Amino acid sequence: MERKIIEVKNAIKIYKSGDEEFRALNYVSLTVYEGEFVAIMGASGSGKSTFMNMLGCLDKPNSGSYFLDGVDVLHKDQNELAKIRSKKMGFVFQGFNLISRTSAIDNVCLPMIYSGIDEPLRIKKAKEALRIVGLSGRENHMPNQISGGQQQRVAIARAIVNDPPLILADEPTGNLDTKTSIEVMNFFVSLNEKMGKTIVLVTHEPDIAEFCKRVVTFKDGNIISDTIKKKR
Amino acid sequence: MDIKSTLKMSLVSLKINKMRSILTSLGVIIGVSSVIIMLAVGEGASQKIAKDMESMGSNLLMIHSAAATSGGVRMGRGTKPTLTLKDAEAIEKECTGVLGVSPTSKETQQLTYGNQNWSTSVTGTNGAYIYIRDWEILYGRNFYKEELKNSSKVAIIGNTVANELFGDVNPVNKTFRIGNVPFKIIGLLKPKGQNGMGQDEDDTVFIPILTAQKKVFGSDFPGTVNMIMVKATSDDVLNDVEQQINEILRRRHRIGTNGLDDFEVRNLAQMQETIKSSARTMSILLGAIASVSLMVGGIGIMNIMLVSVTERTKEIGIRMAIGATTFDIRMQFLIESLLLSLFGGLIGIIIGILGALLIKALTGTSIYITCFSILISIGFSAFIGITFGFYPAWRASLLNPIEALRYE
Numbered sequence: 001m002e003r004k005i006i007e008v009k010n011a012i013k014i015y016k017s018g019d020e021e022f023r024a025l026n027y028v029s030l031t032v033y034e035g036e037f038v039a040i041m042g043a044s045g046s047g048k049s050t051f052m053n054m055l056g057c058l059d060k061p062n063s064g065s066y067f068l069d070g071v072d073v074l075h076k077d078q079n080e081l082a083k084i085r086s087k088k089m090g091f092v093f094q095g096f097n098l099i100s101r102t103s104a105i106d107n108v109c110l111p112m113i114y115s116g117i118d119e120p121l122r123i124k125k126a127k128e129a130l131r132i133v134g135l136s137g138r139e140n141h142m143p144n145q146i147s148g149g150q151q152q153r154v155a156i157a158r159a160i161v162n163d164p165p166l167i168l169a170d171e172p173t174g175n176l177d178t179k180t181s182i183e184v185m186n187f188f189v190s191l192n193e194k195m196g197k198t199i200v201l202v203t204h205e206p207d208i209a210e211f212c213k214r215v216v217t218f219k220d221g222n223i224i225s226d227t228i229k230k231k232r
Numbered sequence: 233m234d235i236k237s238t239l240k241m242s243l244v245s246l247k248i249n250k251m252r253s254i255l256t257s258l259g260v261i262i263g264v265s266s267v268i269i270m271l272a273v274g275e276g277a278s279q280k281i282a283k284d285m286e287s288m289g290s291n292l293l294m295i296h297s298a299a300a301t302s303g304g305v306r307m308g309r310g311t312k313p314t315l316t317l318k319d320a321e322a323i324e325k326e327c328t329g330v331l332g333v334s335p336t337s338k339e340t341q342q343l344t345y346g347n348q349n350w351s352t353s354v355t356g357t358n359g360a361y362i363y364i365r366d367w368e369i370l371y372g373r374n375f376y377k378e379e380l381k382n383s384s385k386v387a388i389i390g391n392t393v394a395n396e397l398f399g400d401v402n403p404v405n406k407t408f409r410i411g412n413v414p415f416k417i418i419g420l421l422k423p424k425g426q427n428g429m430g431q432d433e434d435d436t437v438f439i440p441i442l443t444a445q446k447k448v449f450g451s452d453f454p455g456t457v458n459m460i461m462v463k464a465t466s467d468d469v470l471n472d473v474e475q476q477i478n479e480i481l482r483r484r485h486r487i488g489t490n491g492l493d494d495f496e497v498r499n500l501a502q503m504q505e506t507i508k509s510s511a512r513t514m515s516i517l518l519g520a521i522a523s524v525s526l527m528v529g530g531i532g533i534m535n536i537m538l539v540s541v542t543e544r545t546k547e548i549g550i551r552m553a554i555g556a557t558t559f560d561i562r563m564q565f566l567i568e569s570l571l572l573s574l575f576g577g578l579i580g581i582i583i584g585i586l587g588a589l590l591i592k593a594l595t596g597t598s599i600y601i602t603c604f605s606i607l608i609s610i611g612f613s614a615f616i617g618i619t620f621g622f623y624p625a626w627r628a629s630l631l632n633p634i635e636a637l638r639y640e
């Protein structure tokens with residue numbers, strides 16, 4: 001049987017603002033197997049960000065179940081979730097979200113500090129991750145000294161350095177120009193194909209979704225289409 | 233997360249905002265340095281008082297006769313001639329725990345030697361006086377028993393008197409006059425300097441008490457003395473000796489159970505204790521004032537840490553997303569504030585010590601820097617760092633990662 005990395009069933013998320021209630025997720029179910037490269041599409045307010053936060057264990061649904069790599073994460077406390085985040089997944093954000101005034105290598109080292117890896121090994125692995133994303137020799141550059149594309153590659157290095165099975169990318173190309181976007185996307189493709197990472201990527205650009213093997217579209221808190229374009 | 237990495241991380245973020253970190257520590261720097269200076273000055277003052285007290289002699293009891301009443305007018309203490317040499321002898325014989333008893337009578341007299349003259353207080357006393365008052369003889373010797381008994385005309389003089397009358401010449405074995413009576417100098421006292429009241433202790437002459445009464449002072453009441461000094465063997469027996477003296481004197485002076493004492497026993501140790509405790513109160517007061525500025529410094533740290541938490545909301549969100557636990561976040565901010573306050577504390581200690589030395593150099597005030605004040609400063613600044621850092625750290629750890637990530 002294939003390894004289920006993500007298994008969400010009947011997730012409901014309700015936001016309240018004053019008297020009004022807003023259902024951001026409406027009985028959403030999705031299963032992602034190991035080695036998939038999934039694009040999540042949808043207009044803003046469609047529930048895709050809420051879904052993403054839930055996948056990243058940053059938010060919990062009001063009802064439903066979520067198993068991450070076989071673990072029931074909805075019944076874990078904050079600290080256990082932090083451990084799961086550092087071991088099971090890597091985040092790549094739209095705004096890069098590197099820690100400012102902190103060198104590239106220190107940014108990449110951060111997840112390993114929290115997962116308790118010793119300093120010598122930490123530096124070795126961080127250098128290796130930066131080499132994979134093609135940034136050897138820029139270890140000591142500050143985020144404001146390198147281009148957007150390079151910053152995003154540092155962020156990717158940070159996401160893969162703990163060798164997690166799942167990578168979550170929230171509009172990773174949203175702040176990049178077309179040429180850099182294509183570079184970054186090609187990089188995700190090679191992560192998926194060569195390193196076997198399972199990737200879930202949120203985007204609203206169809207061009208970007210083209211790089212993925214499966215496209216899931218959200219609308220008004222529901223999944224309205226789920227197309228597998230390419231076999232894993 | 234190991235403590236070394238947290239420490240390193242906190243150091244890095246403090247280094248990023250160098251100026252701000254220094255300014256934040258400034259409150260603690262000022263607080264700690266003023267604590268050190270205040271305690272040094274306070275401690276210096278009480279040490280000086282203690283030293284002055286010691287120059288008067290320790291474990292002392294002073295017995296004065298009570299005031300005389302003449303036609304309804306009360307005279308001062310010691311004016312009623314009730315204490316006698318015999319009383320002193322009785323105390324020495326009957327009391328236990330007594331190291332020495334010394335009856336004294338004092339008068340100001342004119343001294344002459346060659347063409348020099350000088351006025352000073354002449355004390356008629358016995359040989360015990362020297363060690364009761366913690367004097368030392370620099371040249372010569374103490375009175376012999378025979379000299380005391382035979383009212384010999386011999387004197388022991390202080391350093392100031394020697395300088396005024398004899399200049400640089402060694403005065404031992406020289407003969408000078410007290411009033412019109414020639415005296416042979418048998419000893420020169422080792423200088424003591426000024427006492428606590430600023431009086432020159434060395435401006436003094438001791439002669440045998442019988443000699444004083446018979447040949448110099450011309451007392452109206454032969455055999456009476458101004459005062460009897462008693463030195464106890466130790467601090468512990470002082471109260472017991474005082475009790476014994478009261479009993480002996482009341483018996484000897486035939487005072488009934490309801491009669492009033494015609495003498496007064498004063499305990500020098502009690503006086504010392506009073507003065508010492510007031511000095512201690514003073515330094516506690518100074519320390520309390522200084523602690524207020526430490527407190528203000530701590531609030532400064534809390535203020536900046538709160539600003540820092542708000543400013544770094546996004547960073548906190550990122551850290552949480554990539555696996556930091558609430559504990560990790562709390563530790564990071566707590567260690568940052570601890571580092572700030574300890575850094576401030578260390579600089580404060582250095583500035584405090586330099587400041588105290590500067591005060592000593594400029595004003596000549598005696599200062600004394602205790603290990604205790606340094607330890608208390610370090611302890612206090614660590615305490616402040618943790619106390620005032622806790623709330624900001626706690627707030628940081630409670631941030632919602634989603635909202636923190638969205639924060640711009």
